[in-house]
Amino acid sequence: MDYMTKLSVNINKIATLRNSRGGDVPNVVQFAKDVQRFGAEGVTIHPRPDERHIRYQDARDLKPEVYTEYNIEGNPIDSFIDLVLEVKPTQVTLVPDAIDAITSNAGWDTIKNKDFLMDVIKEFQNNGIRTSIFIDPVLKQIEGAKATGTDRIELYTEAFAHQYDLGDKNAAKPYTKAAELANKLDLGINAGHDLSLENIEFFKDNISNLLEVSIGHSLIAESLYLGVENVIQMYLHKLK
Ligand SMILES: CC(=O)[C@@H](O)[C@H](O)COP(=O)(O)O
Ligand SMILES: NCC(=O)COP(=O)(O)O
DSSP: OOOOOEEEEEOHHHHHHHHTTSTTSSOHHHHHHHHHHTTOSEEEEOOOTTOSSSOHHHHHHHGGGOOSEEEEEEOOOHHHHHHHHHHOOSEEEEOOOOTTOSSOOOOOOTTTTHHHHHHHHHHHHHTTOEEEEEEOSOHHHHHHHHHHTOSEEEEEOHHHHHHHHTTOTTTTHHHHHHHHHHHHTTOEEEEESSOOTTTHHHHHHTSTTEEEEEEOHHHHHHHHHHHHHHHHHHHHHHHO
16 A cells, blocks of 8 residues: 655755844744645754754754654764754654765665664664664665664665656666565655655655655745745835
């Protein structure tokens, strides 16, 4: 049976915009409330150690307002683990980010990091937090993920998005195979990175039991493009 795929909106970019001017515009908590009101089924944040967009305090402030699925992503360094255990989101997604990465650019080596991942995952699960780990669509990494005890994996979709954009009809193939194995191993499947209005339908159609996608960068850019005409008309009207 195929499951519904939940849309979790990553609001990092809203914090980036806010931080560029100081102050509190746009307000990330209000934005999270609004995307849920508009139908989003989850809110994702990815606090980075330099807090250049979402800050640790935002993660706390969002907690009482996210009544859908609250997903916190990040590299499980000590301060991140403490934050997640304090906030207790619905789900934590572990991502092996380098400290200075502009954005996430690789999945876990689940074989090399098995013991570390097992320990961290157990701690989150013991605290009632569902776990997911960010991985490339590589079969031995999916098997490795299963061995860590994680509830879910998040397929890193940057390569798919790039190939699809180039017109590659096989762009989803490694992901389809990865999902088949994950389903066989009873691992839940999430996906994210560079998913967009252009590529999301094709991706979903090729993945069996895709439980959740988290989308930020394109969704915010698309919202700007789709909203700008309306806002310019509103300004022109006020300036008449
Ligand atoms: C894991 C992942 O793909 C996303 O969380 C993405 O990395 C967003 O993070 P940035 O907003 O910092 O690019
Ligand atoms: N987990 C992926 C995510 O939250 C958003 O990634 P992107 O859409 O900003 O590339």
